[in-house]
Amino acid sequence: MLKHRVIPIVLLDGYSVLKTIQFSTRRNLGNPITVARIYNTRNVDELVLLDIDASKYGEKIDEFTISEVASECFMPLTVGGGLRTCEDISSVLAKGADKVVLNTVLLDKPEFVAESSQQFGAQCIVASVDVRKSGDGRYEVYSHAGRDFDTPLLDWIMELEELGAGELLLNSVENDGLMTGYDLNLIHMVAETVSIPVVAAGGLSSPSDAVSAVDNGAAAVAAASVFHFTDITPDDLKLEMKSSGLPVRI
Amino acid sequence: MGMIGIINIGLGNVxxxxxxxxxxxxxxxxCHEPRELEAVEKIIFPGVGSYGAAAKLLGETGFRxxxxxEVLDNRKPILGIxxxxxxxxxxxxxxxGGDGLGLIHGTVELHRGADCGVSIPHIGWNDVFDSGGVLYDGIPDGxxxxxxxxxxxxxxxxxxxVGICDHGIDFTASIEDGHIFGTQFHPEKSQECGLSLLDNFIKYKRC
Structure with missing residues (x-):
């Protein structure tokens, strides 16, 4: 039976690791290779490496960092940050990535999901969706570039699935970095709407949050702050998931 | 230990x-060309992509x-991934469709899990049971x-x-027949167990 994955996310601002709170306040956490090495010794299921500044500055995630991490990490490696073309994807795959995360490019050019999915296979394409609540409490798709994006959330995720995304990385902007738990309603709503795997991110605070996310339909749980700033490890999450009867890889 | 040759004919990232x-x-x-196989002692054949295209390449390049x-006459161990x-x-x-190497008799068909309500492609971590043999030496069953x-x-x-994995139905996750080995999964992406399996292949000495 397929396992529910626990995935640490490593955010980069070019060359060093950082962590945000609600996508803004930043804290620097040092060298990505060192951080990846620690996760490798923790025998994690997958690692996500995201450069959150690349798109803003018209750059893409540093390839040297990818190849250094890939030389030490023998697990699926998912990378993102400023990837806009099939050539960009080819070059990060050649450096050792297995999957790519697409986000900003999709808001301008959703058809890029189809183009890249046909070329590299749906298993390679992770569409990232950042969600925040509007003033009246509705969920809306958050655009990093600060521009308006009017497509309603559920229409947007159905479109991404239809275009050939293999997986959704679902992040809650409000919950990011706060370690107050996932937005379970959001996870539930998204997982009910699409049939591709949904990776929950944004707010995990304790092992029981991982169980709740899966109970609400997440195929995998991702987190950053809780692993950076507390004693909780990916294994702690998995042990809790296992004791709740969920299939995980221990 | 002799040199390991990894076949590279453009079937994904080696x-x-x-x-x-x-x-x-x-x-x-x-190994980009068939003659380069002569100098190696063991062969690893990784690949992703479509069977039809790969079968065609095997013929065109002379690798078939x-x-x-090398494998049948010279009895060099091979691991297909x-x-x-x-x-x-x-x-x-x-x-x-297309012809494979015919090193282990069998056919490759659409995963039967598709008829059992599980999603195909089968992507992710899954358990392998009943394996035994050289590849799994020191690796716990399951x-x-x-x-x-x-x-x-x-x-x-x-x-x-034969290593067995359950995804909708039990299917062949790995094979071992004398000096011929194969894994449907990616040992190079399977953390410690995967590295141990590769190491077992590298250290394997043909009887």
Whole structure:
């Protein structure tokens, strides 16, 4: 039976690791290779490496960092940050990535999901969706570039699935970095709407949050702050998931 | 220990396998042409992509004939990974279909899990049971490995050792028949268990 994955996310601002709170306040956490090495010794299921500044500055995630991490990490490696073309994807795959995360490019050019999915296979394409609540409490798709994006959330995720995304990385902007738990309603709503795997991110605070996310339909749980700033490890999450009867890889 | 040759005929990224071999403290060469197989002692055949296209490439490059000579006549151990394992079979139906290497008799067909309500492609970590044999030496039964595939290997007859994985139905996750080995999963992406499996292949001495 397929396992529910626990995935640490490593955010980069070019060359060093950082962590945000609600996508803004930043804290620097040092060298990505060192951080990846620690996760490798923790025998994690997958690692996500995201450069959150690349798109803003018209750059893409540093390839040297990818190849250094890939030389030490023998697990699926998912990378993102400023990837806009099939050539960009080819070059990060050649450096050792297995999957790519697409986000900003999709808001301008959703058809890029189809183009890249046909070329590299749906298993390679992770569409990232950042969600925040509007003033009246509705969920809306958050655009990093600060521009308006009017497509309603559920229409947007159905479109991404239809275009050939293999997986959704679902992040809650409000919950990011706060370690107050996932937005379970959001996870539930998204997982009910699409049939591709949904990776929950944004707010995990304790092992029981991982169980709740899966109970609400997440195929995998991702987190950053809780692993950076507390004693909780990916294994702690998995042990809790296992004791709740969920299939995980221990 | 003799040199390991990794076949590189454009069937996806071979570097991940190379990095894992190097991490284990061994060296390897990439074999772009059939004659380069002559100098190696062991062969690793990684691959992702479509069976039909790969089968065509095996013929065009001459690798089909040389691999059969090196593995069957010269008895060099081979490890096929993912599509590389599928290509050990006689034939596959994907992508217009095509002939494999015929090193282990069987066919490659769309994963039967599709009829059992599970999603195909089968992507993620899943357990492998009843494996035994050389590859799993020191690896606990039921360890999880990382899979990404839509088709499955259906052996024509009972093999010496077969690792079984459950995805909708029980299917062949790995095969071992004398000095011929294959894994449907990616050992190079399967953390410690995967590295141990690769190491077992590297250290394997033919009887």
């Amino acid at each position: 570097d991940s396998v190379g990095r894992a071999i190097r991490h284990l403290g061994h060296d390897y060469v990439l 004939d040389s691999l059969r000579i 993912c599509l590389g394992m599928q290509l050990l079979a006689d034939r596959g139906e994907e992508g217009g 360890s999880a490995f990382y899979f990404v595939h839509s088709y499955e290997f259906i052996p024509a007859s009972k093999l010496q050792y």
